[in-house]
Amino acid sequence: MKEYDVKCIRCGARFPKDDIVYTCRNCVSAGPRGEPVSGGLLDILYDYSKIDRERIVKATGEGVWRYRALLPFDDEIKPISINEGNTPLYRCDRLAKSIGIEELWVKHEGLNPSGSFKDRGMTVGVTKGVELGVKGVACASTGNTSASLAIFAAKARLPCYVLLPKGKVALGKVAQAIMHGAKVFSLKGNFDDALRVVRVLCEEESIYLLNSVNPYRLEGQKTIAFEIAEKLGWAVPDRVILPVGNAGNISAIFKGFSELMTLGITTTIPRMTGIQAAGAKPIVNAFKENKEEITPEDNPETIASAIRIGNPVNAAKALHAMRSSGGGAESVTDEEITEAQLLLARQEGIGVEPASAASIAGLKKLLEMGEIERDERIVCVTTGHLLKDPERVIQICEPPIEVEADVDVLRKMVRSPFEAMKCM
Numbered sequence: 189m190k191e192y193d194v195k196c197i198r199c200g201a202r203f204p205k206d207d208i209v210y211t212c213r214n215c216v217s218a219g220p221r222g223e224p225v226s227g228g229l230l231d232i233l234y235d236y237s238k239i240d241r242e243r244i245v246k247a248t249g250e251g252v253w254r255y256r257a258l259l260p261f262d263d264e265i266k267p268i269s270i271n272e273g274n275t276p277l278y279r280c281d282r283l284a285k286s287i288g289i290e291e292l293w294v295k296h297e298g299l300n301p302s303g304s305f306k307d308r309g310m311t312v313g314v315t316k317g318v319e320l321g322v323k324g325v326a327c328a329s330t331g332n333t334s335a336s337l338a339i340f341a342a343k344a345r346l347p348c349y350v351l352l353p354k355g356k357v358a359l360g361k362v363a364q365a366i367m368h369g370a371k372v373f374s375l376k377g378n379f380d381d382a383l384r385v386v387r388v389l390c391e392e393e394s395i396y397l398l399n400s401v402n403p404y405r406l407e408g409q410k411t412i413a414f415e416i417a418e419k420l421g422w423a424v425p426d427r428v429i430l431p432v433g434n435a436g437n438i439s440a441i442f443k444g445f446s447e448l449m450t451l452g453i454t455t456t457i458p459r460m461t462g463i464q465a466a467g468a469k470p471i472v473n474a475f476k477e478n479k480e481e482i483t484p485e486d487n488p489e490t491i492a493s494a495i496r497i498g499n500p501v502n503a504a505k506a507l508h509a510m511r512s513s514g515g516g517a518e519s520v521t522d523e524e525i526t527e528a529q530l531l532l533a534r535q536e537g538i539g540v541e542p543a544s545a546a547s548i549a550g551l552k553k554l555l556e557m558g559e560i561e562r563d564e565r566i567v568c569v570t571t572g573h574l575l576k577d578p579e580r581v582i583q584i585c586e587p588p589i590e591v592e593a594d595v596d597v598l599r600k601m602v603r604s605p606f607e608a609m610k611c612m
């Protein structure tokens with residue numbers, strides 16, 4: 189039996205492993221908006237003295253389950269898996285040069301099976317749900333969580349309920365959720381409303397909640413840190429930069445690096461740097477104002493729909509990750525995000541959805557502000573694939589040029605100096 193504890197990060201209360209619990213029932217207090225659901229966040233804690241570090245550094249298999257020595261399951265467990273993880277870590281010299289730094293890597297999580305890092309969390313979360321014997325799964329989503337959950341629920345043959353904010357979800361993500369057989373609701377409200385509603389629904393109807401408030405999700409996502417360190421020869425970059433929405437991923441990656449250090453595999457933790465959109469930046473505000481609690485934003489707005497979140501549920505974990513690693517938080521405008529999306533696409537061949545480009549936009553901005561040293565070894569995490577949000581591309585790029593099926597016409601165009609399609 190793998191030893192681990194489900195523990196409240198605020199009051200230290202522990203919960204049995206077979207208890208279906210998302211936030212602490214011991215220290216329930218009013219949330220930022222007076223909602224009574226806000227007990228402390230939970231974390232999965234292992235007895236690290238019983239974990240053999242050789243099982244991590246000499247691991248076999250690929251992707252998330254390669255690191256099963258640090259996942260909350262017995263070795264015999266049969267994962268619900270679609271080969272998630274094992275994404276490329278690209279060295280991006282051309283982009284590094286153009287923004288004026290020495291060493292830049294991009295971890296392209298858009299190359300997960302469903303096109304976002306959410307698969308890492310879902311393989312662990314849904315496998316845990318099956319182990320717990322749940323009868324159905326649900327989530328609120330800005331899109332990618334629902335796309336991923338729909339797939340894993342299909343694999344696990346579980347009913348899947350998805351709440352999407354009406355008119356606010358990128359087309360590719362909706363397509364995935366309905367194609368893979370989830371029951372999809374278009375909710376009249378924003379993401380924060382959807383999460384508030386689904387949390388109550390899951391408690392009352394005994395459906396398993398798979399938003400990132402579920403601590404098992406983050407156990408899967410922490411493997412991003414393991415893969416980065418392993419690909420760098422079990423070394424740690426100076427800084428990791430990523431977009432922040434509900435703030436689960438930055439918390440998970442920080443945890444992954446912390447565990448590697450606890451096991452004596454690495455010796456440092458990268459500066460965890462979170463980027464939000466200018467129209468949805470409660471964590472950036474709290475970080476800069478040195479506050480422990482965020483002030484929720486009622487009407488978050490940005491073209492980066494995956495991070496259009498005003499009341500991030502994992503704020504406490506994320507603020508701890510950024511502060512204790514000496515990292516930071518910054519916001520970027522939609523224009524800066526679009527510019528970074530184009531840079532990634534055209535200089536490095538990396539196609540990402542808008543939220544993902546916030547990492548590069550944030551890097552550029554922090555460099556200009558003098559907050560990042562030019563010789564730092566930096567990893568940016570690009571969280572979702574370009575094809576998730578084709579509508580945005582159509583909005584910003586010149587449409588294809590219509591021509592007759594006539595070689596003479598085309599010849600003339602091809603012989604004039606080459607110009608890529610214009611954007612914005």
Ligand SMILES: *Cc1c(COP(=O)(O)O)cnc(C)c1O
Nearest residue numbers: 332433434435436437494571572
């Ligand atoms: C979910 C998501 C994010 C935000 O991640 P959090 O863990 O909620 O902070 C960022 N980018 C993409 C593409 C996402 O799908």
Ligand SMILES: [Zn+2]
Nearest residue numbers: 196199212215
């Ligand atoms: Zn508690």
